[in-house]
Amino acid sequence: MxxxxxxxxxxxxxxxxxxxxxxxxxxxxxxxxxxxxxxxxxxxxxxxxxxxxxxxxxxxxxxxxxxxxxxxxxxxxxxxxxxxxxxxxxxxxxxxxxxxxxxxxxxxxxxxxxxxxxxxxxxxxxxxxxxxxxxxxxxxxxxxxxxxxxxxxxxxxxxxxxxxxxxxxxxxxxxxxxxxxxxxxxxxxxxxxxxxxxxxxxxxxxxxxxxxxxxxxxxxxxxxxxxxxxxxxxxxxxxxxxxxxxxxxxxxxxxxxxxxxxxxxxxxxxxxxxxxxxxxxxxxxxxxxxxxxxxxxxxxxxxxxxxxxxxxxxxxxxRQSDHSFAGAVTVEQLKIAVDQAKKRGEKIVFTNGCFDILHAGHVSYLHQARAQGDRLIVAINSDESVTKLKGKGRPINTADRRQIVLAGLADVDWVTVFEGDTPEDLLREIQPDILVKGGDYDKKGVVGWEIVEGYGGEVRVMGLTENCSTTAIVNKIHQDR
Known part of the structure; x- marks a missing residue:
């Protein structure tokens, strides 16, 4: 109530x-x-x-x-x-x-x-x-x-x-x-x-x-x-x-x-x-x-x-009436919030990515991810990690701004930033019930799948909206200049 x-x-x-x-x-x-x-x-x-x-x-x-x-x-x-x-x-x-x-x-x-x-x-x-x-x-x-x-x-x-x-x-x-x-x-x-x-x-x-x-x-x-x-x-x-x-x-x-x-x-x-x-x-x-x-x-x-x-x-x-509103959180705060949610019997869903420029594909995907459980965590790459993955000039939006945009979505409960190239350490700490990733590969192509299944969690692959890509958007902006 x-x-x-x-x-x-x-x-x-x-x-x-x-x-x-x-x-x-x-x-x-x-x-x-x-x-x-x-x-x-x-x-x-x-x-x-x-x-x-x-x-x-x-x-x-x-x-x-x-x-x-x-x-x-x-x-x-x-x-x-x-x-x-x-x-x-x-x-x-x-x-x-x-x-x-x-x-x-x-x-x-x-x-x-x-x-x-x-x-x-x-x-x-x-x-x-x-x-x-x-x-x-x-x-x-x-x-x-x-x-x-x-x-x-x-x-x-x-x-x-x-x-x-x-x-x-x-x-x-x-x-x-x-x-x-x-x-x-x-x-x-x-x-x-x-x-x-x-x-x-x-x-x-x-x-x-x-x-x-x-x-x-x-x-x-x-x-x-x-x-x-x-x-x-x-x-x-x-x-x-x-x-x-x-x-x-x-x-x-x-x-x-x-x-x-x-x-x-x-x-x-x-x-x-x-x-x-x-x-x-x-x-x-x-x-x-x-x-x-x-x-x-x-x-x-x-x-x-x-x-x-x-x-x-x-x-x-x-949001449910436990006062845990959507927001940008540190890893330590996330651990506390997830622990409280698990004690209430809620199913935790986890996904990760750069989410540099939020587009229709992201929104659709996150809606699908949220439907898999009761709470959705979005872990985003640090600015340094995005640059390493995507190259010079990226990210377009810094981590704090990416958090603001993502946390404003109704489907997202918590947004945090992970250091390093992968969220594997975070998965070990948080131990979500379900790890979700979008793509056209099987679950063994998902980074961290063995960690999640190792403690009894599930890995699910969601479909992606066609013709939606941050890189494509950036390239089109450059072409139209």
């Missing part, structure tokens, strides 16, 4: 953290300044967007959840603009204003979709700046729900324990988007969401999937944290909890336009989903989908409830 999409209108989230105003100046560049070798930008439009913890709040409100927000601002025009933008989407603001520091502003100059310059107007908030802020936050907690601590290391959250204790006193779960190399200050939180770089700064360099899990469990034990969600860019997300469960989600393949604010979208979706009654794994699944949407947008962006619903339904419609 598929998981029900949450009713975000039932959710209540309180966000506490570093507030900032993202100010974008858009214009055209037609000449170089005579004063210095820099472009002259004729500003045509100014856009102010809530940033930092305010962007987290915007994402929560965009999903339809109730959101309250508190943080430190100056007593200035930027704070007024920030509050106006937030109030316009029904976010309740409880700013703690100080005359000692201005509101943080990050200004960017954009021309032809390129950021030419960023100017930061900020000074770190002091302990004194936040005195009395609890009086602003406490009234926001009467309706319970979830508290998010959005830490950008600007001084608002100099003492996270104050807010964690306040939330716990009101029976609220606490989610933290951390900063810095000292996670002890988040002791007692229910969930922290570091990216891989932030996690390694605290736990040490990660050598393998097993090492990541071990270090995450140590962090959980050391700091009395219930769960850690590590966001890993193109390697997806890994959730490790204090009850020793592990949950890995591959990244949903999308063309990345901008990763700005992706972490804000992740923790906002997590908070809203948990406040709406979803389980932690269901919330992480939704956050993974939301992240795939927001990175395809330019600049600081949010994900709306209809957008999330449509993307969620698209994946739920083409």
């Amino acid at each position: 598929k998981n029900a999409f949450p009713d975000f209108r039932q959710a209540n989230v309180v966000v506490v953290g570093d507030l900032m105003l993202d100010r974008f100046y858009f214009g055209k560049t037609k000449r170089i300044s005579p004063e210095a070798p820099v472009p002259v930008v004729n500003i045509e439009r100014l856009e102010d967007i809530p940033g930092g913890a305010a962007n987290v709040a915007m994402n929560i409100a965009s999903l339809g959840a109730k959101c309250s927000l508190s943080g430190i601002t100056g007593q200035d025009e930027a704070a007024q603009v920030l509050e106006e933008r937030l109030n316009s989407v029904s976010i309740e603001c409880a700013f703690h204003q100080t005359s000692q520091h201005p509101t943080i502003i990050k200004s960017r100059i954009i021309s032809a979709h390129q950021q030419l310059l960023r100017m930061d107007f900020e000074s770190r908030f002091t302990v004194e700046s936040g005195v009395g802020m609890a009086d602003k936050v406490t009234p926001l907690l009467v309706n319970g729900g979830v508290m998010v601590l959005s830490d950008y290391d600007k001084g608002t959250l100099h003492d996270p324990q104050q807010w964690i204790a306040l939330a716990k006193a009101n029976a609220m779960n606490v989610l933290v988007d951390p900063k810095g190399n000292d996670f002890s200050k988040y002791r007692g939180a229910d969930l922290i969401t570091p990216n891989l770089t932030e996690f390694e700064a605290v736990a040490g360099e990660i050598q393998s999937e097993a090492d990541l899990i071990e270090k995450a469990k140590k962090l959980i034990a050391d700091f009395d944290i219930k769960a850690v969600l590590i966001t890993r860019s193109e390697q997806g997300m890994s959730l490790i909890t204090n009850d020793n469960t592990e949950f890995h989600l591959p990244a949903i393949a999308k063309e990345v336009a901008d990763v700005t604010g992706a972490g804000d979208t992740v923790i906002a979706t997590l908070a809203a989903a948990l406040a709406a009654g979803q389980s932690l794994q269901q919330a992480v699944t939704l956050a993974n989908v939301a992240a795939s949407i927001v990175v395809s947008k330019l600049g600081t962006s949010t994900v709306s409830e209809p957008e999330l619903f449509a993307e969620y339904q698209r994946h739920q419609g083409t």
Whole structure:
């Protein structure tokens, strides 16, 4: 049974953290300044967007959840603009204003979709700046729900324990988007969401999937944290909890336009989903989908409830309800996913190839392959291997782009890259139930057939669509020039 999409209108989230105003100046560049070798930008439009913890709040409100927000601002025009933008989407603001520091502003100059310059107007908030802020936050907690601590290391959250204790006193779960190399200050939180770089700064360099899990469990034990969600860019997300469960989600393949604010979208979706009654794994699944949407947008962006619903339904419609969405995975992640699938009794199908330029023959073949079982793995040759096999000028598309295209097909569950000339080592590690290859030869012409049959698997040869060839396509392009 598929998981029900949450009713975000039932959710209540309180966000506490570093507030900032993202100010974008858009214009055209037609000449170089005579004063210095820099472009002259004729500003045509100014856009102010809530940033930092305010962007987290915007994402929560965009999903339809109730959101309250508190943080430190100056007593200035930027704070007024920030509050106006937030109030316009029904976010309740409880700013703690100080005359000692201005509101943080990050200004960017954009021309032809390129950021030419960023100017930061900020000074770190002091302990004194936040005195009395609890009086602003406490009234926001009467309706319970979830508290998010959005830490950008600007001084608002100099003492996270104050807010964690306040939330716990009101029976609220606490989610933290951390900063810095000292996670002890988040002791007692229910969930922290570091990216891989932030996690390694605290736990040490990660050598393998097993090492990541071990270090995450140590962090959980050391700091009395219930769960850690590590966001890993193109390697997806890994959730490790204090009850020793592990949950890995591959990244949903999308063309990345901008990763700005992706972490804000992740923790906002997590908070809203948990406040709406979803389980932690269901919330992480939704956050993974939301992240795939927001990175395809330019600049600081949010994900709306209809957008999330449509993307969620698209994946739920083409995948079983175990949350293992299609995606590009490392070999280690693939091993974990396959092991979980086998425990569910699913039949694993494996095929491999260069898949340099995806054409009708590939799509037809992969559809046939998927029909042989419950899950389809596509293992692609590395760029070096393709060059060795196909010659100079190949591949046309690099491995990461080939993964994106293949993972976008409904018939494909996981796409990974293997090193070397053949996938034989990968076959030994994964041990799929069925090895599939397209061609007009018998099974003994399939690389790795003896490995698969040796452990009791099957080898099947599928037909290929006639007159479809990547090499032929490349040659035709050259001829038509």
